[in-house]
Amino acid sequence: MFKKVLIAEDLVWNTQRFEQQLLEAGVEEIVITEYCDDAYLRYIKALKDEKPFDLLIADLSFKQDHRQQNLYSGDELIAAIRKLEEPLKVIVFSMEERLQRIRLLFDDQKINAYVFKSRRSLEDMAEALNAVHHGQRYISPQVAAALGSRENLDIEEYDILLLEAIAKGLSNREISERFKERTIKPNGISSIEKRLSKLRTDFKATNATHLIAVVKDLGLI
Amino acid sequence: MKCVFFSSLLAFLIPLLFIGSYAQQPEAKTVDSSAYYSDLLMDLQGGSDFNRAIHFFERNYEKNLSESKPIAAALNLEVLANTEYKIGDYNSSESLSVEALKLLDLENDADTQVIKTRIYNLLGLLYANLENYEKSKTYYGRSLQLAKTTSDSLYVLINMSAVLRAEKNYETAIDTLNYALNRANTPRYTRLAGDLLDNLGYTELLAQEEESLMHLKQSLAIRLQLHDTLGIFSNYRNLSSYYKQVPDTLTAIDYARKAYSLSKYIPDPAYELEALGLIADLDTLEYIERFKYLSDSLKESALTRQNKYAALKYDVAREQRQTQLALLERDREKRLKTIYVLTLVLGVVVILGFSVLSHFKQKQKQLDAIRKTEASISKKVHDGLANDTFQVISELQNLENIPDHILAKLDKIYLETRDISKNHSPLIDGNNFKDQLVSRLSSYKSENFNVITRNLNGIDWEKFSKNKKDAIYMVLGELMTNTKKHSKASLALISFEEKGKKLQITFKDNGLGNEIKKGNGIQNMEFRIFSLNGTISFEPEPGKGLKVQILV
Numbered sequence: 001m002f003k004k005v006l007i008a009e010d011l012v013w014n015t016q017r018f019e020q021q022l023l024e025a026g027v028e029e030i031v032i033t034e035y036c037d038d039a040y041l042r043y044i045k046a047l048k049d050e051k052p053f054d055l056l057i058a059d060l061s062f063k064q065d066h067r068q069q070n071l072y073s074g075d076e077l078i079a080a081i082r083k084l085e086e087p088l089k090v091i092v093f094s095m096e097e098r099l100q101r102i103r104l105l106f107d108d109q110k111i112n113a114y115v116f117k118s119r120r121s122l123e124d125m126a127e128a129l130n131a132v133h134h135g136q137r138y139i140s141p142q143v144a145a146a147l148g149s150r151e152n153l154d155i156e157e158y159d160i161l162l163l164e165a166i167a168k169g170l171s172n173r174e175i176s177e178r179f180k181e182r183t184i185k186p187n188g189i190s191s192i193e194k195r196l197s198k199l200r201t202d203f204k205a206t207n208a209t210h211l212i213a214v215v216k217d218l219g220l221i
Numbered sequence: 222m223k224c225v226f227f228s229s230l231l232a233f234l235i236p237l238l239f240i241g242s243y244a245q246q247p248e249a250k251t252v253d254s255s256a257y258y259s260d261l262l263m264d265l266q267g268g269s270d271f272n273r274a275i276h277f278f279e280r281n282y283e284k285n286l287s288e289s290k291p292i293a294a295a296l297n298l299e300v301l302a303n304t305e306y307k308i309g310d311y312n313s314s315e316s317l318s319v320e321a322l323k324l325l326d327l328e329n330d331a332d333t334q335v336i337k338t339r340i341y342n343l344l345g346l347l348y349a350n351l352e353n354y355e356k357s358k359t360y361y362g363r364s365l366q367l368a369k370t371t372s373d374s375l376y377v378l379i380n381m382s383a384v385l386r387a388e389k390n391y392e393t394a395i396d397t398l399n400y401a402l403n404r405a406n407t408p409r410y411t412r413l414a415g416d417l418l419d420n421l422g423y424t425e426l427l428a429q430e431e432e433s434l435m436h437l438k439q440s441l442a443i444r445l446q447l448h449d450t451l452g453i454f455s456n457y458r459n460l461s462s463y464y465k466q467v468p469d470t471l472t473a474i475d476y477a478r479k480a481y482s483l484s485k486y487i488p489d490p491a492y493e494l495e496a497l498g499l500i501a502d503l504d505t506l507e508y509i510e511r512f513k514y515l516s517d518s519l520k521e522s523a524l525t526r527q528n529k530y531a532a533l534k535y536d537v538a539r540e541q542r543q544t545q546l547a548l549l550e551r552d553r554e555k556r557l558k559t560i561y562v563l564t565l566v567l568g569v570v571v572i573l574g575f576s577v578l579s580h581f582k583q584k585q586k587q588l589d590a591i592r593k594t595e596a597s598i599s600k601k602v603h604d605g606l607a608n609d610t611f612q613v614i615s616e617l618q619n620l621e622n623i624p625d626h627i628l629a630k631l632d633k634i635y636l637e638t639r640d641i642s643k644n645h646s647p648l649i650d651g652n653n654f655k656d657q658l659v660s661r662l663s664s665y666k667s668e669n670f671n672v673i674t675r676n677l678n679g680i681d682w683e684k685f686s687k688n689k690k691d692a693i694y695m696v697l698g699e700l701m702t703n704t705k706k707h708s709k710a711s712l713a714l715i716s717f718e719e720k721g722k723k724l725q726i727t728f729k730d731n732g733l734g735n736e737i738k739k740g741n742g743i744q745n746m747e748f749r750i751f752s753l754n755g756t757i758s759f760e761p762e763p764g765k766g767l768k769v770q771i772l773v
Contacts, residue, residue, distance in 0.1 A: 153663060204671055
């Protein structure tokens with residue numbers, strides 16, 4: 001397990017629970033800071049003392065108070081530390097749910113895990129620690145789409161042709177033949193069936209009739 | 222000679238109306254935009270601009286009302302009433318006029334009387350168009366009582382005689398016109414005298430009175446002197462009708478041909494058509510083919526126009542007559558005056574340009590301020606409220622004997638706070654817009670709800686301004702939140718289509734399609750789209766879902 005862990009999080013209560021969790025998991029030393037600036041200084045000092053941290057757990061947003069800060073957010077802290085080019089593992093613990101922003105953390109800041117703040121976050125954190133320790137990435141399921149393939153919500157023109165053909169009352173076999181005549185691909189019966197079943201899922205329809213009713217109501221065909 | 226003069230008073234009065242509203246509103250900015258929007262309404266062509274202009278006057282009306290400025294509010298209503306009249310929505314025009322009169326009753330001075338003169342005349346026109354001649358005459362009578370200037374009175378009298386003529390009450394119509402003619406007996410009113418004589422001659426023609434010919438010729442003489450092309454056309458037409466009645470077909474054809482050759486100088490082909498109609502009526506075959514051809518092609522285009530704006534044709538005629546007059550008059554002006562006018566126009570253009578520019582700058586500032594405020598509220602809700610709620614949840618979780626439904630409720634509060642924050646969190650600067658929009662939209666997906674887009678990938682997003690993308694991002698987010706919260710929909714479909722420089726977005730869900738309450742959410746969306754000169758319409762269909770169309 002990790003030996004020395006740095007936590008940057010301004011919600012005191014949360015950190016106590018993590019501390020407990022980390023100690024149970026076998027971490028030897030835990031340093032908790034409530035400000036990003038403090039976290040950065042502690043990290044630099046540990047490097048100089050040649051007793052570096054091997055894990056950073058950081059929130060993204062910090063409440064601002066009277067203290068003047070250089071680093072206002074977890075993103076800035078991570079970016080500053082990443083500039084030092086040390087092999088530090090990073091877990092972000094936040095309620096940020098904009099997928100784009102989370103994706104950027106993984107892509108640009110090379111974070112190792114993202115734990116989403118929810119009722120389940122203790123369990124998530126345990127999984128994250130385990131995964132990162134074994135050199136894997138982790139992301140809480142609520143925001144997992146951030147790492148999925150780039151999402152594409154667009155319906156394809158092919159699907160519309162298919163739906164129109166079904167609406168005309170053509171059987172899958174007839175559709176396959178027509179598509180072949182017009183060199184529309186894919187045109188195999190099994191691919192058409194597969195595609196239709198995907199469309200049923202996408203349009204939350206229970207069967208082909210329902211599917212056509214739904215897309216007609218939406219004005220898609 | 223069917224009511225050519227029906228809208229004359231309107232044409233004459235509209236400039237007056239703006240003088241009135243200028244006097245009421247001293248701030249430079251208000252004047253600019255109100256003149257701008259009045260022009261839009263005069264012009265009746267643009268679709269979305271037109272709606273905006275109506276919107277502008279409606280808002281101004283409400284504002285003036287709340288600031289208890291009844292006269293200013295009445296002026297706003299008058300503009301709206303005139304517009305509705307032009308569109309052909311006589312019922313709305315009527316109720317707006319009545320509303321304006323009520324407001325004007327609150328104060329009684331010279332100003333309100335001038336406005337009343339105009340509104341009574343409008344009501345007269347309105348009822349004449351509805352063929353309610355009794356009411357029409359009553360209102361013309363009231364307008365006449367209040368009319369301050371001779372020319373105002375004369376216009377109303379012409380309108381009045383048209384109603385009498387329509388009632389076939391030729392005797393009274395002739396009396397009315399003769400009375401008016403006596404009052405117009407000074408060089409100042411020559412033009413009006415020409416109009417009066419034409420009307421008189423035509424009415425006498427219908428009444429089969431002998432003086433008809435004399436009056437028509439007198440009118441023609443005046444108008445020839447004034448180079449009043451449209452007036453002359455009307456004279457030729459009426460003279461042709463006169464000789465047809467005599468009967469003296471050859472002279473009638475002569476005048477019809479004169480009207481026809483004159484019509485070539487009038488841009489509106491309707492005149493050529495009418496002249497050809499006259500000739501065709503007189504049984505000469507040579508023009509019939511051309512007549513039929515023109516008639517068919519014109520009818521087709523006229524029909525589509527007329528369906529939209531039933532009463533528009535009067536305005537087109539009026540507009541063109543005015544343009545024609547202006548052109549002829551300018552010819553006669555000396556060069557010096559032309560230069561003077563040009564300088565003036567240039568000055569106005571420059572001033573207008575400046576005010577438009579500063580208007581845009583102002584708007585950009587407003588948009589930026591709104592964006593900033595929103596971002597900061599969103600961040601505060603997120604970093605403060607949501608975080609605190611989360612902390613309470615985690616504290617409670619650590620205690621024993623906390624009933625699960627309490628935790629569940631808190632969890633719901635936590636979710637909703639995050640939703641608020643999410644709804645107001647703007648685009649992250651400088652990142653791929655398409656990805657951000659897709660992320661935002663897919664964040665609403667769940668087991669029971671799916672979002673499908675059409676042609677989102679096909680749009681060249683680089684083409685659109687940051688403001689526009691901001692608005693699209695926020696409005697679609699707001700729509701999704703609404704749909705998920707209230708509609709019980711399982712699907713939302715969002716289609717995108719580039720329309721030249723604009724983007725057309727159609728949103729459709731399959732929810733309850735309940736009537737939407739005009740709450741904050743809707744207003745926010747409208748504000749965002751309107752501030753970009755776009756349009757947004759909400760079309761709920763009960764049982765089928767909500768459809769929202771955006772053009773921005």
